């Protein structure tokens with residue numbers, strides 16, 4: 364698949380490396396493509412471009428920017444370039460404020476997630492929440508003594524979720540589909556929970572698993 368990843372940070376790079384490992388073509392989107400020149404030179408099959416060209420390139424688009432600027436980045440990507448495509452939303456609505464006893468602050472509330480805001484502003488993109496509730500070093504084929512971790516996903520479009528399931532499977536995770544876009548109200552705060560042991564005890568090597 365052609366994957367357009369909006370972002371230039373650790374999350375964008377970790378996902379890009381995963382897509383490349385599994386044989387996909389990758390473009391990374393940023394306001395400043397030159398800053399990725401070293402990374403791109405070291406990762407055959409990748410290149411960097413503007414947000415708009417990246418979204419245009421992708422059959423699948425990934426949103427991997429700072430939560431506070433997610434809308435801005437998607438506006439730069441262009442609504443038309445998202446239309447009809449799965450948009451994997453890895454962002455979290457973390458506010459620009461320090462954690463309190465290890466708990467980060469969100470700029471959303473429990474009745475409205477960031478992904479709902481994005482889905483409303485870009486109705487033609489098929490948003491699927493994924494990869495938001497684990498550290499980026501575990502995105503691709505993680506090895507845990509407890510077995511395969513669970514990736515919680517949600518989104519309104521079934522066929523987009525099917526595509527994302529395939530990717531999650533390839534990346535060595537099991538998928539738990541939590542339903543429509545409103546479920547992001549529950550999935551986004553999982554990042555808050557994931558971060559607490561890190562901030563409190565410097566423990567960063569865990570992931571969630573749904574037992575049945």
Ligand SMILES: NC(=O)c1ccc[n+]([C@@H]2O[C@H](COP(=O)([O-])OP(=O)(O)OC[C@H]3O[C@@H](n4cnc5c(N)ncnc54)[C@H](OP(=O)(O)O)[C@@H]3O)[C@@H](O)[C@H]2O)c1
Nearest residue numbers: 370371372373374393394427428429430454455495498499
């Ligand atoms: N860190 C993790 O392990 C982890 C795990 C799961 C989910 N997440 C979530 O994934 C997202 C990305 O995290 P990250 O740590 O890789 O990167 P980040 O530092 O949160 O964000 C960097 C990205 O934000 C973009 N950006 C910043 N200001 C912008 C603006 N005004 N307009 C447009 N774009 C702007 C940057 O674009 P330029 O390239 O143009 O500067 C860059 O691509 C976040 O929402 C985070 O909560 C993080």
